[in-house]
Amino acid sequence: MHLDRRTFLAASAAALTMPAEAAVAPLAKGVRIAPDREEMVPVEGGRIYVRVNGDLAGARPPIVFAHGGPGSSHWYWLNATALADERAVILYDQLDSGRSDHPGDPKNWTVPRFVGELPAIAAALGVKRWHMLGASWGGTLALEYAAQRPRELASVIIQSPLVSTDIWLRDAKRLKDAMPPDVRRLLYLCDTPGAAPEKDCEAATDAFYAHHVRRFDPPPAVQAYKDALPRSFSPDVYNHMWGRAEFTASGTLKDYDGRALLKRLDPERTLFVAGEYDEAIPSTVAGFAAEAGAPFREVPGAAHTAMNDNPEAYLAMLRPWLAAHDRM
Numbered sequence: 001m002h003l004d005r006r007t008f009l010a011a012s013a014a015a016l017t018m019p020a021e022a023a024v025a026p027l028a029k030g031v032r033i034a035p036d037r038e039e040m041v042p043v044e045g046g047r048i049y050v051r052v053n054g055d056l057a058g059a060r061p062p063i064v065f066a067h068g069g070p071g072s073s074h075w076y077w078l079n080a081t082a083l084a085d086e087r088a089v090i091l092y093d094q095l096d097s098g099r100s101d102h103p104g105d106p107k108n109w110t111v112p113r114f115v116g117e118l119p120a121i122a123a124a125l126g127v128k129r130w131h132m133l134g135a136s137w138g139g140t141l142a143l144e145y146a147a148q149r150p151r152e153l154a155s156v157i158i159q160s161p162l163v164s165t166d167i168w169l170r171d172a173k174r175l176k177d178a179m180p181p182d183v184r185r186l187l188y189l190c191d192t193p194g195a196a197p198e199k200d201c202e203a204a205t206d207a208f209y210a211h212h213v214r215r216f217d218p219p220p221a222v223q224a225y226k227d228a229l230p231r232s233f234s235p236d237v238y239n240h241m242w243g244r245a246e247f248t249a250s251g252t253l254k255d256y257d258g259r260a261l262l263k264r265l266d267p268e269r270t271l272f273v274a275g276e277y278d279e280a281i282p283s284t285v286a287g288f289a290a291e292a293g294a295p296f297r298e299v300p301g302a303a304h305t306a307m308n309d310n311p312e313a314y315l316a317m318l319r320p321w322l323a324a325h326d327r328m
Contacts, residue, residue: 025216028311030082033221041092041124043117045108046101049074050092050121054084060326061129061154062088064121068136070109070253071237073098075226076218079311080133083318090130092121096237098229109241109252115144122152131322135159136280136304137242140258146270147261155325156265157318159273160280160304163288165249165256171281172247175212183207191248205245212279213246214305222308246279259291267293269328271321275302275309 035051051074056062065077074091075098081089093100094117095108118141122130131154134142139161146156162168176187183204190201218226226232243250272289274282275298282298289296297317302309 023216025219025308026311027219027221028079028082028315030085031079031221032081032084033078033225035091036084039124040101041117041121043095043120044113045105046095046103048092048095048101048117048121049099050090050124052088052090052125053081054086054088056088056125056127058087060087060322061131062090062127063131063133063322064090064092064118066092066118066132066134066138066141067094067097068138069097069234069238070094070114070137070241071097071234072137073226073229073232073234075222075229075232076305076308078222078225079307079315082311082315083322086319087322090121090125090127092117097234098231102231102234104236106240109237111140111144111256115141118145119150128152129154131155131157131325133157133159133318134161135306137162139163139280140256143258143261143265146266147258147264149264149266153269154328155269155271155322157271157273157321158288159306160275160278160285161272161288162253162256162280163258163262165254167284168280169247169249171284172279174281175279176208176247179208179211187247191244208245208247212277212303214308215277215301215303216309218308259288262288262292265292265294269325270294272296273299273306273314273317275299275304275306277301277303278306279304 032053037052039050040047041050065080067074073093077091083089094114096102129152132142139158142156142158143161186200186204189196241251241253272285274280274285286296299306299310299314307314
């Protein structure tokens, strides 16, 4: 769920495990790095940063994107601003993330409070109807929000979601066990604090992330935007709600189970998505889609950060889906 792969700290481990195709990701055509509009929207606990590209009063409903983490930020959705040629694109930082206020109070770090940021954004921007796309932890928020069947929701795209922590950890173990032996040994050893040098644990974790979280580094324009954020990742939120790494759950989400919500989704307005190499294993996400009676699509050549790894394929998938559901 953490969509911000850290810098490798052990070159030898990186050399052994970095995917051969790892390079700089492409920038989608038509991306708008700078926002057309910015707002600080009041929510429970503080204010959140919201940016808009495109015309909110246009003929087509806008789309809002929810980032993962918990504790990441909106920067890796910049490729999605290419959609602003046909509809408004809304990106935002959850409370305690990115450009949003950072009160640092754990009482704010609950699923219902984070879901409550969505209607606050819609009200502040005057949005009557919109599409939503959430990825990873943002996919959890999309699941929770869409299960309420809000009248303003034209459609929902749930990408690489945390639906059940038990299932997430089961799949993480499967992926860990498929890593090279030295990395696999470290990944398990490092689950016990102090059992291995921190730099070795960092390197092994990053090797896993390079395979299954982000296979390509961001393009320079996106990297520069990320570097200019006051916080591109908030470890306090991530550690409190999740834990040390993607495959270790010790935080408040350790018992999360949203499977019952799948039956409450509107299957005609719901699309599930995963990357080909995703840590949210495609067959698992396809199974969630089947439970909901909804379609599933796979982004080729992409890991967990599918919009970063293969933006053109992802956008080509999104455009017809959104158009088909604009007036449903």
